[in-house]
Amino acid sequence: MSGKPDLEAGRVELAHGGGGRAMTRLIEELFAAAFDNRWLAAGDDAAAFPAPAGRMVMATDSHVVTPLFFPGGDIGSLAVHGTVNDVAMGGGRPLYLAAGFVLEEGFPLADLRRIVGSMAAASREAEVPVVAGDTKVVERGKADGVYISTTGVGVVPEGVAVGGARARPGDRVLVSGTLGDHGVAILSAREDLGFGTELQSDSAPLHGLVATMLEAAPGVRCLRDPTRGGLAAALHELARHSGVGMRIREADLPVREEVRGACEILGLDPLNVANEGKLVAVCPPDAAPALLAAMGGHPLGRAAAEIGKVTADERGFVEMETAFGGTRLVDWLYGEQLPRIC
């Protein structure tokens, strides 16, 4: 069968999405080779696996980040981490991923190979295989290089019941680390702002951290990864779904000096800036010390902090005690300061 793609100098052609030999060869030489598992090798349209015992979770995320490559990752690793994290926030241990690619005609195959390679590496590191996939090609000017939609399924351990509607007044609010790293790294790469190489995206798979947390404190009530919209949006969503308020302490928010500096220059509030390797947890007060200790002992939770508590407030206000001793409302933005951040 001819039609071998030139992965060094070739470009995406409409034929690569056409269902013919060109597509089959691209899938075999690039995608199946990189992800390298028996499901993709079988070449079927659906991947079969044994159903786990218990409850399952399913989550999906489309990725349109620009630029495609940024300090600390690229759209490929992000597409794995984003979905692994959504499954983990549902209390699930991620088991399998599926990925759909929308490719723009003319996109360099070498860049696609780099992205797929990074995705495969992230998948191996997370130990969650990409078992099913699909590629479509659209004409020049109808996409922006590549978009990746990733869907994950996972199994929820016995006894775990997390959800955005479970926060109760008096509960404690914790974050797993510094805020705003991903958003500022993307903006820096996009605008070539020259903040230096120390500013990296925090993009990382959080399911290991979540497993550690659930073992130490099975009563965790809510988990959420503060991606688009940042910590502020995550807290507002939890407050709204639980019918409670939140009160956080500015002085306890972990923010890197360089992120704080960049935000000041750019007129951004780290509370609204996206993260891709951090989580917010809500737990009963008596579980907080053990939970914080468990988070601090995990590589992805070293800078974990208790940042506030849940309040009885039917209006769902999110308030912050400022570093200067006052109190202000944390605004829930209408849109986003930074489009296409993930």
Added chain:
Amino acid sequence: MSGKPDLEAGRVELAHGGGGRAMTRLIEELFAAAFDNRWLAAGDDAAAFPAPAGRMVMATDSHVVTPLFFPGGDIGSLAVHGTVNDVAMGGGRPLYLAAGFVLEEGFPLADLRRIVGSMAAASREAEVPVVAGDTKVVERGKADGVYISTTGVGVVPEGVAVGGARARPGDRVLVSGTLGDHGVAILSAREDLGFGTELQSDSAPLHGLVATMLEAAPGVRCLRDPTRGGLAAALHELARHSGVGMRIREADLPVREEVRGACEILGLDPLNVANEGKLVAVCPPDAAPALLAAMGGHPLGRAAAEIGKVTADERGFVEMETAFGGTRLVDWLYGEQLPRIC
């Protein structure tokens, strides 16, 4: 919370993908309202459900069809049918769907509502709920209205083992109905060729037909929906994965008169044209009569036909006995005659 979207006259804004209030309101007023189930109402990033007993299948499909609306369906119904069918081709009874939307800034919200409504109707008709979703927005000129990636999971009934590598020499090859309807309907809509309203896409969910088939003939070896690349590509893929050849009979291929006529005018071969509501099945010879009868008794299999058999041919050739008594090779096209057909 303000930010209510104007679903009559409004347009997609970048803010609708920003993670803020605008996005939350759009998701609530449009997506969660249309799909209307407890998973989306919960507002979590992952949907939880009990794991079925047995083997599961997972499949994903990205949809970039143009035009977005066509005779017999639209990108919304297609996004449900395409993925439901991929799960069904894995022998699975589809249980849950997840959908990721990439929206172009400026796309009319009324059109989006129509698409989401059609998707919700298809989901209800198929009895497979959309339990998780994601929306991203890209700038004008970075997409073409809307792209939808749909992922499905399903459960495989005990005793069913279908797969593209299971065809054996002597097996029979069946199709569930007329070939090429979807591709010709799309092309007709795209080019305004005026073939008349009788030409409709065959877009339909095939899991009910598959359940009927597996009940009548549990020994079915391969199932495949001949979408992009048409029947020719599906047969070549099965031949390649099974290490066999195929020999089909042109006279037995069901093709509508109007599709045949349109293909002649357009220089297309119905063998290469996409279908979205048809399947190819391979089964042992002694199972073929019962399978064909079962297919013919189902509304989506009325025009089912046995079209040929599997041959011992390590080269994987797909041959056709022509209506004129000769034999020719069925070519596996390099690309596709019609880009963005699904």
